[in-house]
Amino acid sequence: MVFAAQDNSSFDDLFRYNYRPLCLYALHYLQDVDLAEDVVQESYAALWEKLQEGTHVLNRKSYLYMMVRNRCLDHLRKKGIPTESLKPYDTYGIIDDDDAQERSQTEARLWTAIDSLPEKCREVFILSKRDGLKYEEIAEELGLSVNTVRNQISKALKVLKEGVHKLYTFFFA
Amino acid sequence: MDFVLKHYQEGKFDTQKAIKRFNEAHGIVQKPRRRVLPWVSGIVAAAAAVVLCVLLFRDNDQQIQLMASAEVQEFVLPDGSEVTLTPGSRLTYNEKSPRNTHLEGKAFFEVARDEAVPFEITADGAFVRVLGTKFMVDAGSSVKEVYVTEGKVLFAKSSDVEGVILTKDMQATLSQSDQLPVIAVEADVNTIAWQRGSFIFDMTPLKEVLKTLSEHYKVSFAATDLDKQLSGEFYAEDLDLIISLIESALDVHIIKR
Numbered sequence: 001m002v003f004a005a006q007d008n009s010s011f012d013d014l015f016r017y018n019y020r021p022l023c024l025y026a027l028h029y030l031q032d033v034d035l036a037e038d039v040v041q042e043s044y045a046a047l048w049e050k051l052q053e054g055t056h057v058l059n060r061k062s063y064l065y066m067m068v069r070n071r072c073l074d075h076l077r078k079k080g081i082p083t084e085s086l087k088p089y090d091t092y093g094i095i096d097d098d099d100a101q102e103r104s105q106t107e108a109r110l111w112t113a114i115d116s117l118p119e120k121c122r123e124v125f126i127l128s129k130r131d132g133l134k135y136e137e138i139a140e141e142l143g144l145s146v147n148t149v150r151n152q153i154s155k156a157l158k159v160l161k162e163g164v165h166k167l168y169t170f171f172f173a
Numbered sequence: 174m175d176f177v178l179k180h181y182q183e184g185k186f187d188t189q190k191a192i193k194r195f196n197e198a199h200g201i202v203q204k205p206r207r208r209v210l211p212w213v214s215g216i217v218a219a220a221a222a223v224v225l226c227v228l229l230f231r232d233n234d235q236q237i238q239l240m241a242s243a244e245v246q247e248f249v250l251p252d253g254s255e256v257t258l259t260p261g262s263r264l265t266y267n268e269k270s271p272r273n274t275h276l277e278g279k280a281f282f283e284v285a286r287d288e289a290v291p292f293e294i295t296a297d298g299a300f301v302r303v304l305g306t307k308f309m310v311d312a313g314s315s316v317k318e319v320y321v322t323e324g325k326v327l328f329a330k331s332s333d334v335e336g337v338i339l340t341k342d343m344q345a346t347l348s349q350s351d352q353l354p355v356i357a358v359e360a361d362v363n364t365i366a367w368q369r370g371s372f373i374f375d376m377t378p379l380k381e382v383l384k385t386l387s388e389h390y391k392v393s394f395a396a397t398d399l400d401k402q403l404s405g406e407f408y409a410e411d412l413d414l415i416i417s418l419i420e421s422a423l424d425v426h427i428i429k430r
Contacts, residue, residue, distance in 0.1 A: 015192055017417045023186040024177070033185045044195055091175040103176075105421075110177045111186055122183070129178045 011051065014060055015044060020108035022068050028088035028100040029072035039075065043067040065101055113160050124149055125156035235268040245367065250274075253285035254292060257368055262313065279311040281368040284324075293332070299347055300336065302327040308339070309365050319354070320344045320364045328354045363389075372407045372415070379403060379423060386415065396427040 019040060026036035043064055050057055057063050073086050088100035095103075114122060124142065127133045128149075135153075139146045184190075239248045241258035248256050248264070251271040256264055262278025272292045284292045286305025294301040296312030299319075306324020311317065319328045321339045328345055329336025330352060337354045339345055344360035347353075363385045366372045372389075374382055380399040387393050390412050401423045407415045416427050 012192075013413065015195065016188060016413055019188045019191050020186050027180055028176070031180070033180055033182050037186065037191065041191065041195060041198075045198065048195075048199060091179055107177045108186075110174060111181065114177070114181055115183070126178075126181060126183075130181055 011048065014047075014064070018061060018064060019044075020111060021104040022064060024107040024111065025065065025088075025100055025104035026068050026072050028090060028095065028104075029069070029086075030075065031089065035075070039068055039071045042071055069097065110160070117156055117159060121152045121156050121159075124152040128153055237266055237268055237271075239264045252287065252290075252292075255283040257281040259313075259367065276310055276312050278313045279309070281307070281309045281365060283307045295332070298330060298349060300327075300329045300331045302329075302332070309368065315349055317347045317354075318344070318364070319347075320360065322365065330354075361385075366409055370409050372409060374403045374405060374407070376402045376404055379419070379425065382419065383427070386412065393430045394427055395430060396425055398423065398425045401425060 022040045022043070023033075023036045026039045027033065030036050030039065046067055047057065047060065047064060076086050077083070087094045088097060089095065090100075090103075114125070117125065124138055124144075127138045127141070128135070133141070135146050135149045138144070138149045142149075144152075239246075239256070239258060240263045241260050243260055245260065246258050248258065250256060250266070251268075254272070257280060258264060259279040262276070262280055264274055264276050264280060266272075266274040272287070272290050274292075274294050276294050276296045282292075282294070282303075284303050284305050284307070288304060291302050291304055293303075294310055296310065296317060298315075299310075299312055299317035301308075301310055301319060303324065303326045306321065306326060308319060308321040308324070308326050310319050319326060319339060321341060321343050323341055326339045327336050328339055328347065330347060335353065337345055337356060339356070342360050342362075344357040344364060345354040346357065347355070362373045366385075366389055372385060374385075377385075378399065379396060379401050382403050383394045383396060383399075389409070392412070403419060403423060405422070407418065409415075412429075416429070419425070420427055
C-alpha cells in the first residue's frame with residue numbers, strides 16, 4: 001500500500017476541491033461575491049508562486065485558508081473597518097473563523113446544488129428566497145400562476161434536500 | 174442555508190471558469206484532461222445525436238447497424254425500444270424485423286412491450302429474449318453478462334437451448350465453457366453504473382469501492398484503511414469529487430495512479 005501525505009495532492013486538485021469552499025469562506029468576511037473570487041484567485045496565485053520557488057508548503061489547504069483570511073482582512077482594513085469588527089459574518093451575525101472554515105464546505109455543496117436546479121425552478125426559488133419576493137410578485141414578474149410558483153419552490157426545496165442528502169449523507173462503520 | 178441563498182448568483186464561484194482564469198493569468202497551457210466517464214454525460218446529448226447509423230445492404234433487405242464511437246450513445250429503435258450503447262459497441266438488426274438484434278459489445282436495453290413479438294438479442298455465444306423490460310447485456314468479452322433492472326429476461330447460450338430466467342436485480346454470466354448461464358448470488362448494482370449515472374454502495378469495504386471505481390474509470394488507486402466501510406450514492410460525473418467525498422467521509426487518503 002502506498003501512503004501519501006495530504007500534501008501530495010496536485011495543484012490542480014487543490015483548485016478543484018477547494019475553490020468554491022474558499023470562495024464561500026471569503027464571502028463570510030467580504031459579503032461580496034466578485035471580491036471573494038478575486039481574493040481566492042490571488043491566494044492560489046501566491047501559493048503557486050511559492051511552489052514554483054521550490055518552497056515546501058506542509059499543509060497547502062490550511063495555507064490557502066490562511067492566505068484567503070489575511071487577504072480578506074487586508075481588504076477590510078483598507079476600507080477603514082475597525083480591527084475589532086474584522087470578523088466573519090453569516091446572515092444572523094458574527095461567527096468565528098473555525099466555523100466559517102468548516103461551514104464553507106457544506107455551503108459550497110449547497111451552492112452547487114442550487115446551480116444544478118432546472119433554470120426556471122432556480123429563477124423562481126432565488127426570487128423568493130434571496131430577493132424575498134412574494135409568490136404573487138414572482139408570478140406577476142415571470143408571467144406564471146401563483147400555483148406554479150408555489151410548486152416550483154417546493155420542488156426546489158425537495159431537490160436541494162434530496163440532493164444534499166444523497167450526495168453528502170454517509171453512514172459508515 | 175440562508176447565507177448561501179442571500180448571496181447566490183448564477184454562474185459565480187464557477188471552478189472551471191476560475192481554473193481557466195488562473196491558467197491564463199499564469200501562462201499555463203492546460204493539458205486536455207481526460208474526461209471522466211465521458212459517456213454518462215454523452216447519454217444526455219445523445220438523444221439528438223442518432224447520427225451514426227451505417228446502412229448496409231443485403232438481399233434488398235436493409236441491415237441497420239447502430240454504433241457508438243467515442244461516447245455512450247442512446248438510440249430509439251423503430252419499435253420504440255431504447256438502447257444505450259457503450260463506446261465501440263454495435264447493434265445490428267434487419268429493417269423488417271427490428272426486434273431481432275445482434276449485439277457486439279455492451280448495451281443497456283429498455284424494451285418496449287409487445288406481447289406478440291419478443292425482443293431478441295443474439296451475440297457470439299449468447300442469446301437473450303424478452304417481452305418488455307430494462308436490462309443490460311455485455312457481450313463484449315468472452316464471458317457474457319446480463320443484468321436485469323426491470324421485468325423478465327430469458328438468457329441462454331443460443332435460441333434453441335434451455336436458458337435461465339432473470340428478473341429484477343438479477344445478474345448472470347455465461348462463459349464459453351458453460352452450457353447454462355450462472356446466476357450471481359448477489360447482483361452488483363454498480364454493473365450498470367455507466368447507464369444509471371451513479372454508484373451505490375452499502376456498507377461496502379473501501380477495497381471493493383475502489384475496485385468498482387477503477388473498473389469504471391480505468392484508473393488504479395492506492396489508499397489507506399482499505400477495510401473501512403462506505404454507504405451512499407455517488408453521481409458518476411466527476412471521479413475527483415467522488416474521491417474527495419469518500420476521503421472526507423471515511424477520513425482516509427486515496428491517490429490515483
